[in-house]
Amino acid sequence: MPRAGLDPAAVVAAGAALADEVGLANLTMGALAERLGVRTPSLYKHVGGQDDLNRRIAVLAMSQAADAVGGAVQGYAGRDALAAAARAFRAFVLEHPGRYAATIGQEPSGPDDPLAVAGRRLLDAFTAVLRGYEVDPADVDHALRMLRSLCHGFATLQAANGFQWSADIDESFEWLIAFADRGLRAR
Amino acid sequence: MPRAGLDPAAVVAAGAALADEVGLANLTMGALAERLGVRTPSLYKHVGGQDDLNRRIAVLAMSQAADAVGGAVQGYAGRDALAAAARAFRAFVLEHPGRYAATIGQEPSGPDDPLAVAGRRLLDAFTAVLRGYEVDPADVDHALRMLRSLCHGFATLQAANGFQWSADIDESFEWLIAFADRGLRAR
């Protein structure tokens, strides 16, 4: 029988894609193996197990999110940069809910952990946004946490269908961007 | 052998408490049964299974959160009400991370679903906060989603240890409250 030609990166990429389709909770080793045309135990040649797979998916997701947000911000400043970053982040979470879900609850083992590195890149993208506002340097960490909470909260709630009532969700998000802009500008 | 004297409410309450201790993902029927001094299959006399248990825990959590936030807001208005609501919400999530986690991704089956009823009560508490600000009636839904995103995002990120770097987290949260107050007041 011919070799499948897998490697860790291919397994992780397929796992992330499958998680996006069926939800992280439904990502099973069996389903992933079937998707890759291989038997379940073969996956263990490439990843350490479900926890390890989850962790690697988280690294991939964090890295891709950093790329998306970092790229979107390029060439913009102030309110435009804020809007671009927020939209890019939300779009990423909505397009890739499974892999993004893999990132929550993951704690980097140390500063050299790839997860920490990717996380820092994402953070840097948001830090760049803040440079367009006159934020007291002592408050930058607070403002970053606020932006992260706002984007993470909105995107995950929407991805989980957490918004029940009527108003248009895209409209709410644009309102939210305007709100954040006001709050960052007001003294 | 003496009866354990269980009923659905007792099972759900114990399940919520156990979820808070060990994390929702580690809430197993076996562990819950042991906690209650009973064999695993006996639990099925009171709840329909793990999904049903999860759903009932979500209802309990939503209801308790509504009580906490609603109670905290009593007698305050404007910025004080906002701060009281936000603090109460965050405190609830940090004290009860397991049961709160059970609420995300639960969709009420209809308007009479107890989950929907409890969710509406929580929403009402935040709506009361907004009455202290001059929010355009057309924007109330947007503002509610914003507050929910902000509180949910911050609390869940903190509960998952998602804030890596240095600054004091309580301080960040107070800054966030001040930020939201500014944003709601501006324009």
Place this chain on the structure above:
DNA sequence: AGCTAAAAGCTATCCCGATTAGCTTTCCGC
């Protein structure tokens, strides 16, 4: 070309947790 060893797959198997079936025991109302 032929040899070899590591890597990649596979089958068989085990464990654990959820769930169901069916039996037994308690307890409440009469």
Place this chain on the structure above:
DNA sequence: GCGGAAAGCTAATCGGGATAGCTTTTAGCT
């Protein structure tokens, strides 16, 4: 006291994760 529903138990099934150990491919070397 007694009959039946409710609550508990044991036994068994099922599915998913994980490991052990065998087999085959394949890259690198001579």
